[in-house]
Amino acid sequence: MPQPLHSSPLSTTLAAPKSLVIASRKSRLAMWQAQYLQACLQKLYLECNVQILGMTTRGDQILDTALSKVGGKGLFVKELETALADGRAHLAVHSLKDVPMVMPAGFDLTCVMAREDARDVFVSNDCASLEALPPGAVVGTSSLRRESVLRAHFPHLSIEPLRGNLDTRIGKLDKGEYQAIILAAAGLKRLGLESRIRAYLPYDPYTPAPGQGALGIETLSTHPHIQAWLTPLNDLPTLLAVSAERMVSRQLVGSCEVPLAAHATWEQNYMKIRSFVASTDGKQMCLAQGSAPVTSIADAEALGLAVSQDLLAQGAAELIPNFSK
Numbered sequence: 001m002p003q004p005l006h007s008s009p010l011s012t013t014l015a016a017p018k019s020l021v022i023a024s025r026k027s028r029l030a031m032w033q034a035q036y037l038q039a040c041l042q043k044l045y046l047e048c049n050v051q052i053l054g055m056t057t058r059g060d061q062i063l064d065t066a067l068s069k070v071g072g073k074g075l076f077v078k079e080l081e082t083a084l085a086d087g088r089a090h091l092a093v094h095s096l097k098d099v100p101m102v103m104p105a106g107f108d109l110t111c112v113m114a115r116e117d118a119r120d121v122f123v124s125n126d127c128a129s130l131e132a133l134p135p136g137a138v139v140g141t142s143s144l145r146r147e148s149v150l151r152a153h154f155p156h157l158s159i160e161p162l163r164g165n166l167d168t169r170i171g172k173l174d175k176g177e178y179q180a181i182i183l184a185a186a187g188l189k190r191l192g193l194e195s196r197i198r199a200y201l202p203y204d205p206y207t208p209a210p211g212q213g214a215l216g217i218e219t220l221s222t223h224p225h226i227q228a229w230l231t232p233l234n235d236l237p238t239l240l241a242v243s244a245e246r247m248v249s250r251q252l253v254g255s256c257e258v259p260l261a262a263h264a265t266w267e268q269n270y271m272k273i274r275s276f277v278a279s280t281d282g283k284q285m286c287l288a289q290g291s292a293p294v295t296s297i298a299d300a301e302a303l304g305l306a307v308s309q310d311l312l313a314q315g316a317a318e319l320i321p322n323f324s325k
Contacts, residue, residue, distance in 0.1 A: 023089035096211030152282030207261035247304030
């Protein structure tokens with residue numbers, strides 16, 4: 001059952017909000033996320049007027065260049081943070097895997113909502129699986145992490161970059177530009193497109209990105225009352241899992257330039273995590289797994305730290321551009 005991230009003295013004495021504005025990207029998936037958060041807040045605070053401020057980010061505008069070459073996933077959040085800073089919005093909702101591992105000064109990752117399916121999936125109009133694709137078939141992905149695994153296991157396929165929102169990517173597949181594409185299950189499920197999934201890819205070897213499938217809510221550090229209002233939406237299993245994953249990425253300077261994966265599961269106070277860092281061509285990979293009792297964020301981060309140190313001991317730093325301890 002979802003449990004709060006922390007208790008707050010404000011949570012029992014603070015008056016319910018009268019109005020809240022959620023900043024969101026304008027893509028269909030981002031708006032689904034915002035509308036989902038809107039519904040959750042309106043259920044919590046019946047008298048609250050919850051509105052959505054739709055915005056276009058630089059990450060949405062630059063579609064002809066890989067994210068790793070134009071500034072990384074942070075391009076999807078900067079404009080939303082500006083809306084928080086100038087008072088146009090009270091909170092911003094993000095796909096957590098798009099949120100930088102170190103938050104900018106003055107901003108907090110206040111809430112992590114329950115995770116959807118974290119797996120990657122195979123989508124194709126021609127074949128039922130990656131194994132069924134013929135030599136030279138073009139497979140699209142936006143992720144260096146996915147690319148490294150695909151190149152390692154399917155060197156006979158042609159792996160090509162794929163940018164754009166979810167509908168754009170599927171549209172490119174349907175136009176025949178790709179024989180298959182690899183996507184996150186969460187987005188397809190949230191938009192009712194589960195029927196497009198031909199195969200779910202196993203966590204081994206297709207380990208997801210840190211935070212994949214989870215929603216994160218960002219607020220200003222100077223607004224503890226808003227943070228208190230969001231407390232009931234925190235999901236403890238998801239929060240602890242992504243805390244471990246994000247710690248791995250933080251220690252390894254995870255970004256769009258690094259083929260890095262980390263996925264943790266938490267159940268009955270016990271956590272397991274799997275992580276890798278690889279070369280883009282898939283020829284080199286450092287893989288680490290860990291498990292431990294976890295009852296707090298500090299425990300989860302300690303496990304993530306141990307896994308990151310294991311990866312570094314294997315030589316992961318050699319695979320990370322501009323890495324410095």
